[in-house]
Amino acid sequence: MFEFHLHASDGNARVGSFSTPHGDILTPVFAPVGTQATVKSLTPKQLQEIGATLVLANTYHLFLRPGDERIARLGGLHKFMNWEKPILTDSGGFQVFSLAQINQIDEDGVTFKSHVDGSLQRLTPEKSIAIQENLGADIIMAFDQCPPPYDREINQRAIARTHAWAERCLKAKTRPDQALFGIVQGGVFEDLRTKSAQFIASLNLPGNAIGGLSVGETKEEMFRILELTNEILPKDKPRYLMGVGTPYDIVQGVARGIDIFDCVLPTRLARHTTALRRKDRLNLVNAIYAEDPQPIDATCECYTCQNFSRAYLRHLILAKEMLAATLLSIHNVFTLIKLTQEIRQAIFNKSFHTLLEEFQSP
Amino acid sequence: MFEFHLHASDGNARVGSFSTPHGDILTPVFAPVGTQATVKSLTPKQLQEIGATLVLANTYHLFLRPGDERIARLGGLHKFMNWEKPILTDSGGFQVFSLAQINQIDEDGVTFKSHVDGSLQRLTPEKSIAIQENLGADIIMAFDQCPPPYDREINQRAIARTHAWAERCLKAKTRPDQALFGIVQGGVFEDLRTKSAQFIASLNLPGNAIGGLSVGETKEEMFRILELTNEILPKDKPRYLMGVGTPYDIVQGVARGIDIFDCVLPTRLARHTTALRRKDRLNLVNAIYAEDPQPIDATCECYTCQNFSRAYLRHLILAKEMLAATLLSIHNVFTLIKLTQEIRQAIFNKSFHTLLEEFQSP
Numbered sequence: 001m002f003e004f005h006l007h008a009s010d011g012n013a014r015v016g017s018f019s020t021p022h023g024d025i026l027t028p029v030f031a032p033v034g035t036q037a038t039v040k041s042l043t044p045k046q047l048q049e050i051g052a053t054l055v056l057a058n059t060y061h062l063f064l065r066p067g068d069e070r071i072a073r074l075g076g077l078h079k080f081m082n083w084e085k086p087i088l089t090d091s092g093g094f095q096v097f098s099l100a101q102i103n104q105i106d107e108d109g110v111t112f113k114s115h116v117d118g119s120l121q122r123l124t125p126e127k128s129i130a131i132q133e134n135l136g137a138d139i140i141m142a143f144d145q146c147p148p149p150y151d152r153e154i155n156q157r158a159i160a161r162t163h164a165w166a167e168r169c170l171k172a173k174t175r176p177d178q179a180l181f182g183i184v185q186g187g188v189f190e191d192l193r194t195k196s197a198q199f200i201a202s203l204n205l206p207g208n209a210i211g212g213l214s215v216g217e218t219k220e221e222m223f224r225i226l227e228l229t230n231e232i233l234p235k236d237k238p239r240y241l242m243g244v245g246t247p248y249d250i251v252q253g254v255a256r257g258i259d260i261f262d263c264v265l266p267t268r269l270a271r272h273t274t275a276l277r278r279k280d281r282l283n284l285v286n287a288i289y290a291e292d293p294q295p296i297d298a299t300c301e302c303y304t305c306q307n308f309s310r311a312y313l314r315h316l317i318l319a320k321e322m323l324a325a326t327l328l329s330i331h332n333v334f335t336l337i338k339l340t341q342e343i344r345q346a347i348f349n350k351s352f353h354t355l356l357e358e359f360q361s362p
Numbered sequence: 363m364f365e366f367h368l369h370a371s372d373g374n375a376r377v378g379s380f381s382t383p384h385g386d387i388l389t390p391v392f393a394p395v396g397t398q399a400t401v402k403s404l405t406p407k408q409l410q411e412i413g414a415t416l417v418l419a420n421t422y423h424l425f426l427r428p429g430d431e432r433i434a435r436l437g438g439l440h441k442f443m444n445w446e447k448p449i450l451t452d453s454g455g456f457q458v459f460s461l462a463q464i465n466q467i468d469e470d471g472v473t474f475k476s477h478v479d480g481s482l483q484r485l486t487p488e489k490s491i492a493i494q495e496n497l498g499a500d501i502i503m504a505f506d507q508c509p510p511p512y513d514r515e516i517n518q519r520a521i522a523r524t525h526a527w528a529e530r531c532l533k534a535k536t537r538p539d540q541a542l543f544g545i546v547q548g549g550v551f552e553d554l555r556t557k558s559a560q561f562i563a564s565l566n567l568p569g570n571a572i573g574g575l576s577v578g579e580t581k582e583e584m585f586r587i588l589e590l591t592n593e594i595l596p597k598d599k600p601r602y603l604m605g606v607g608t609p610y611d612i613v614q615g616v617a618r619g620i621d622i623f624d625c626v627l628p629t630r631l632a633r634h635t636t637a638l639r640r641k642d643r644l645n646l647v648n649a650i651y652a653e654d655p656q657p658i659d660a661t662c663e664c665y666t667c668q669n670f671s672r673a674y675l676r677h678l679i680l681a682k683e684m685l686a687a688t689l690l691s692i693h694n695v696f697t698l699i700k701l702t703q704e705i706r707q708a709i710f711n712k713s714f715h716t717l718l719e720e721f722q723s724p
Contacts, residue, residue, distance in 0.1 A: 036681040037674070043408075043688060045665065066652070066677045074655055074673055082669045290428070293436055303407065307444045311436055312399070315428045319398040322684055326405065 060095030076136035266332030422457030628694030
């Protein structure tokens with residue numbers, strides 16, 4: 001369990017498979033985000049038809065509602081949301097720091113106000129692991145502090161805390177059927193990122209993640225940090241770039257040795273009337289699509305592109321019909337999953353450079 | 363085309379098939395409503411998996427947005443909404459009288475303000491047919507006036523107008539691949555309903571509808587009018603009870619010779635957190651379902667009941683997730699379609715009375 005086998009590589013890009021209790025994950029993989037135990041507007045059946053394997057769910061949200069203990073009593077997250085393939089839960093750290101009103105951060109953990117009912121709540125490394133064990137995902141994440149990328153002093157304190165918390169998470173963990181991944185932090189600072197990657201690598205966890213990127217820094221900074229970090233993180237463990245997922249970022253991430261991606265982008269854009277394509281986006285509310293009989297992308301094999309015109313999608317959007325979000329989500333998630341399939345094929349064929357040339361700019 | 367074959371009967375209940383350019387409709391049939399060229403929150407694929415054949419769309423809404431001429435240029439309604447099976451469009455009459463701010467009703471037609479942009483619009487029998495020919499449904503409806511059920515004088519004037527308009531619709535109609543159905547009006551007044559049914563029957567149309575019911579009158583009044591009307595309307599043509607669709611009403615309607623039903627009920631209840639069952643309803647927002655691991659209905663074969671608990675559905679509702687409406691719509695529409703399948707089987711088996719006994723009260 002939790003073995004990572006490398007099947008092919010092309011430069012730093014590689015194809016692997018990571019074994020979990022709910023099946024193997026072929027990497028590079030894009031994981032759609034099911035924040036509240038649902039990938040917004042899609043049924044699990046639709047997700048499966050799109051080709052999704054790994055799905056992410058959010059510890060912070062599920063802890064607050066409906067509650068991790070309730071989900072455990074109902075048989076765990078896989079059964080609750082009817083997803084039989086692998087699930088990854090984050091630690092709640094990122095959401096506490098970005099969504100909640102924080103009352104106190106100390107060495108032990110974070111006290112914050114629930115965005116659901118205003119109640120005072122506390123997360124610690126031990127509590128995050130207890131919640132994630134109740135949820136029962138295949139991959140669980142160490143509780144970390146994710147600060148703004150440019151403040152050196154805060155990042156220095158945050159990595160110290162993140163490292164201590166990672167050790168406590170490892171110690172608190174009891175379930176053998178869950179893989180704990182550590183998270184590298186350190187903002188845009190090379191020395192902090194180096195130190196953090198060295199520490200996280202030393203824990204010898206079944207996988208490693210890079211957090212705190214795509215949160216305001218430039219693409220160049222992100223890529224430099226990825227190159228630096230992936231030199232240190234072990235090659236024989238999967239590397240997970242958290243919260244990143246434009247087509248450009250995925251291809252560039254793979255080029256630098258990343259195996260796992262997740263992002264709300266495809267479903268969020270869908271709810272904001274926007275279709276994601278490999279190299280551009282269409283905002284379908286635009287009047288130029290009013291009588292456009294073409295699909296979003298004539299080369300796309302998704303259910304939406306095979307059956308519906310831009311004109312129909314625009315009509316659904318203007319008429320405020322829920323089906324608009326569903327059909328756009330199907331297309332957008334498919335686009336990213338299809339891209340990872342092409343990336344894997346290109347790596348097998350040693351032609352990844354051709355894909356990379358196609359994605360020289362965002 | 364548009365032949366109605368009767369395959370079996372049991373009392374006044376009968377099984378038939380109505381042939382259309384997009385396939386045969388087995389009756390009794392329940393048609394889900396796709397007001398704006400989408401059955402709310404469901405893909406055509408999901409609708410097909412549920413077992414839907416006939417789908418209804420609304421002339422009034424599609425005339426105003428995106429416009430019937432636009433839909434015609436895009437290849438017609440079947441292609442636009444990707445529904446390859448039969449479609450029925452109403453005449454716009456009911457919506458004009460219930461949704462729009464009416465400026466003028468005269469013998470020629472109705473002038474009203476669009477609910478979309480406030481613009482002044484006019485519908486006449488000829489215009490309704492022109493719109494419905496642009497949309498291209500298999501079954502189209504005569505333009506009628508649907509008044510409140512208890513005002514005798516208004517109903518008297520309304521049937522005179524409805525009859526004159528039905529003749530004008532028949533005259534205006536040009537497409538041989540569409541079946542025009544006439545509509546019986548007359549409120550709760552037996553003599554008016556008799557007169558109206560006799561007139562509509564005399565037009566010898568391929569099907570006949572009963573309008574202006576389930577709009578405030580009692581069940582007893584509705585059933586009496588159905589019995590009266592169906593004695594007059596020809597037995598060898600399908601009879602369509604417009605806008606009616608609780609399980610009780612469907613079974614009672616079939617017992618009185620009705621073949622076609624449509625209603626927004628299943629999808630509207632779904633958006634209001636309510637699951638429809640044969641004999642009762644569950645409002646899934648209720649706290650008693652918070653940890654209920656059961657499906658909505660343990661005997662139901664729909665995708666929702668096969669895969670999701672009441673606890674999960676309640677969680678989706680409280681978390682304001684769109685998937686709640688989708689999963690409830692799948693179950694609710696399936697429940698009514700499954701009921702019509704059982705009705706047909708019971709009629710074939712001459713055991714319809716057993717079903718009827720189950721539905722003695724609403």
